[in-house]
Amino acid sequence: GLANFVGKPVSQFFREFEGNLDPSTAHGSGDVKYHLGAEGKFFRMFGDGETTVSLTSNPSHLEAVDPVMQGIARAKQEMLDKGPDGFTVLPVVMHGDAAFAGQGVVAETLNLALLRGYRTGGTVHVVVNNQVGFTTAPEHTRSTHYCTDVAKMIDAPVFHVNGDDPEACVWVARLAVEFRERWHSDVVIDMICYRRRGHNEGDDPSMTQPEMYDVIDAKRSVRKTYTESLIGRGDISLEEAEHALRDYGSQLEHVFNEVRELEKADPAPSPSVEYEQAVPNSLQTAVPLEVIQRIARAHVDLPEGFAVHPRVKPVLERRSKAAAADSEENIDWAYAELLAWGSLLIDGKLVRLSGQDSRRGTFVQRHSVVIDRHTGAEYYPLRNLTADQGKFMPYDSALSEFAAVGFEYGYSVANTDALVLWEAQFGDFVNGAQSIVDEFISSGEAKWGQTSYVVLLLPHGHEGQGPDHTSGRIERFLTLCAEGSMTVAVPSSPANYFHLLRRHATDGVRRPLIVFTPKSMLRNKAAVSRVEDFTSGGYRPILDDPAFAEGGTDGVTRVLLCAGKIYYELVAAREKAGRTHDTAIVRMEQLYPLATEELAAVLDRYPNAGQDVRWVQEEPANQGAWPFLGLWLPERMNGRLPSLKRVSRRRMAAPAAGVAKVHEVEQKALIAEALSD
Incomplete structure (x- = not known):
């Protein structure tokens, strides 16, 4: 599909499989070749025109890409702005039979199909039904007769077609697209076929489906049977078929040999770089x-x-x-x-x-x-x-x-x-x-x-x-x-x-x-x-204590770092406890990327509080920002936080207590601890 419809060069496939990629051109950590998306042009063999084709990058998490692709299609349709029925971007999703029936996100995504905020004018779903899920038989992967029965929830028509009959598959594909164009509805093609090899390159499926694979091993390929059909009908001659096969094979062999002759790049670990999210200095966020x-x-x-x-x-x-x-x-x-x-x-x-x-x-x-x-x-x-x-x-x-x-x-x-x-x-x-x-x-x-x-x-x-x-x-x-x-x-x-x-x-x-x-x-x-x-003003990742905006910082012997609503509770408790002169409360509005320069500038205003800086959070000790900040802040602050202390709830398996009175006791205790000597 990537070669025939998107136009990805065959040489690129071979380089990816051979490992002949320049590490300097890689982006970030990269991913296995099966997950990479692409975009290109499909040129019609007969007739004028071309179609832009995009393949969405996807992970190994089966069907997780379904709603992502729908969002991409909706966005492209609205950018083309062809009106309420301008569904000129066609979403096509390839599924496996076990995943289509088993993954809940399939039903979630189907449910979006007709909703005002999500509809894309219909999606063509192609289920490659090889009648096995890795090593699991259909009777163990679904409770329905067909793997496509989940599509009944939106009354999508389902066309079951023999994968050994290429012309029937083409006919059904055209019918599915025509239906989608006419009714702006999802449509499903259940292509019933088989998987000749295992789930991956090293897998032997005969260990778990011996009878099935005895039958498959005896079957001749679709290419061979269809070629014989064309010859039998007189559409092509035997010589033309053999020439086409040799010609295509030699093209692949030529490209493959060229790729193999290239010098292989030595593998290198992916560098971990904390990219600075540099914001332009001229950026204005205030408005008239x-x-x-x-x-x-x-x-x-x-x-x-x-x-x-x-x-x-x-x-x-x-x-x-x-x-x-x-x-x-x-x-x-x-x-x-x-x-x-x-x-x-x-x-x-x-x-x-x-x-x-x-x-x-x-x-x-x-x-x-x-x-x-x-x-x-x-x-x-x-x-x-x-x-x-x-x-x-x-x-x-x-x-x-x-x-x-x-x-x-x-x-x-x-x-x-x-x-x-x-x-x-x-x-x-x-x-x-x-x-x-x-x-x-x-x-x-x-x-x-x-x-x-x-x-x-x-x-x-x-x-x-x-x-x-x-x-x-x-x-x-x-x-x-x-x-x-x-x-x-x-x-x-x-x-x-x-x-x-x-x-x-x-x-x-x-x-x-x-x-x-x-x-x-x-x-x-x-x-x-x-x-x-x-x-006026702009975004500030660190908010200093407004109580000390005009100075008076020499008397501060304690700095409380916090984020979110607990700031207001700490301010009220500080006032009640009479600690407005010696305790500063600084808000970390941005937890990542760490605004270390801004935080350092604020901490430098409190020269007598360096030995008593506390991170205060509502969350349990093993949750919230502490597991991250407790590790990274001292390391990134160049000695300004020699003894950063934590004030929080105890370590907990759940995020919070289930009883409101227990919550109140815990909240009062941690606020009191934050302000205590």
């Missing part, structure tokens, strides 16, 4: 006041007669008032987020948001869409900013993580000029998409040179809601951080979150962004920003 006010007006200039829900109307009015230069209203987290998106839309950016309940927000905070109380009509303030603004596309997703995150990652890969965000209902649930995080988001660039701007918004924080509504698993993401693979941030102020989003969308550094977002802090009256924080 007029931009803020334009976005504010869009929240109250509703269509005539539009009946806003009585609980939503005050929110919109507060947003409008907060934009005034002399306003006493502050800007909260949710509005800061909308201001970031709105300002990017005014600049012409496409902004796509998806997630469970993401249009309103799990915590009733966002209200990106306003719904008429009587008619159900929808009004999107961020779609009514300017005549030539970018597209704003918020969608409530299906109840899925694996497929939903994979789709957004794929969309961000294909559309390099869009801000693509996926929000978890609670950060805890992102582990339903762990394969996408591990195989694509964190390592896609290192393995395949495939870059992404995708943003994951993960509500996180210990608030007594139990072990499944507490943690977005900061520790897991930080474990995957190396070579500048992604940015991990825990912003604590609305303005810094605003500048972070704008920087990410405009800095030209194509890396995923993981943001651990607040829950109760959404309504914390201390966690707000003034309008001037948006019209």
Whole structure:
């Protein structure tokens, strides 16, 4: 397929199998040859025209690429902008029979097929049904009669075809494409065939399927039987068939010998380099006041007669008032987020948001869409900013993580000029998409040179809601951080979150962004920003203690480092304990890449606190940022942290206690420990 349809040179295949690749041309760690994607042109043998063909890079995790490919297709269709039915990009997915029936992401991805935020006008699924899954027989891999029965969930037609009959396969392929073009629906081809060799080059399948492979060994190849059919019908002569076979074989042999004669490069270990995510010095993330006010007006200039829900109307009015230069209203987290998106839309950016309940927000905070109380009509303030603004596309997703995150990652890969965000209902649930995080988001660039701007918004924080509504698993993401693979941030102020989003969308550094977002802090009256924080300044990965902004640092004998909402709890407890003169609280808004220069500059302001620097976190000792920071901070800070101490919950198997009262006792204890001598 890569050679015949994508146009990849055969010599490249041989070089990959022979190992004759120049290590200096490799990108990151690289990957095995079977996983590499490609793009090229398919030229029609008869007739004019050409078709661009892309093969998506994919891991060994079966079917994990399915939603990624759908996201790529959707993004390309919307960039072509052929209208609501302009499905001019055709998604084709190759499956194995055991994987199509057995991998849950297949059903998750099929469920997206007809949804407004995900549809691609139909996908052609080709199941290469070799009637065995590695060494496992069909009766042990599925409970259905056909391996394709899962497609019945969306009423997709299934065409079963004999893989030994090439002309029947071609006929069915044309029928499948015609059906997709006519009905914009998924269609499945079940090509029933066999696997002549084992699952891999060294496997002997006769050990587990002896009778099956006795039959297969006795079968003549499809090439031979089809050639005889063509000769028997008089379509070609025996001499023409033999000449075509010799000619093709000699071409391959010639290329193969050329590749073998090349000097083999000595294997070398892949260097591990912490790529600096250098942001241009000229980058401006602040916006003029007029931009803020334009976005504010869009929240109250509703269509005539539009009946806003009585609980939503005050929110919109507060947003409008907060934009005034002399306003006493502050800007909260949710509005800061909308201001970031709105300002990017005014600049012409496409902004796509998806997630469970993401249009309103799990915590009733966002209200990106306003719904008429009587008619159900929808009004999107961020779609009514300017005549030539970018597209704003918020969608409530299906109840899925694996497929939903994979789709957004794929969309961000294909559309390099869009801000693509996926929000978890609670950060805890992102582990339903762990394969996408591990195989694509964190390592896609290192393995395949495939870059992404995708943003994951993960509500996180210990608030007594139990072990499944507490943690977005900061520790897991930080474990995957190396070579500048992604940015991990825990912003604590609305303005810094605003500048972070704008920087990410405009800095030209194509890396995923993981943001651990607040829950109760959404309504914390201390966690707000003034309008001037948006019209000036920029993103700061380290926030120094504002209590010592004017000096007085010589009296500080203790520095508390922290991230997220615990900052506000520490500030309140410090005030109550009377430690405002000797304890500074510094926020690490960005956990990776480590902002070592900025942190060093802040720590140098407290010359008498060098022996008592404490990392304070809500999470257990074996979770949160500590396993990463406890290892890397002392090493990277050039002796500034000779005895970094940890303040946290004890080591725990689960993220949090299941009883709210236990949570309160633990929270008070760790805050008291942070401020104790």
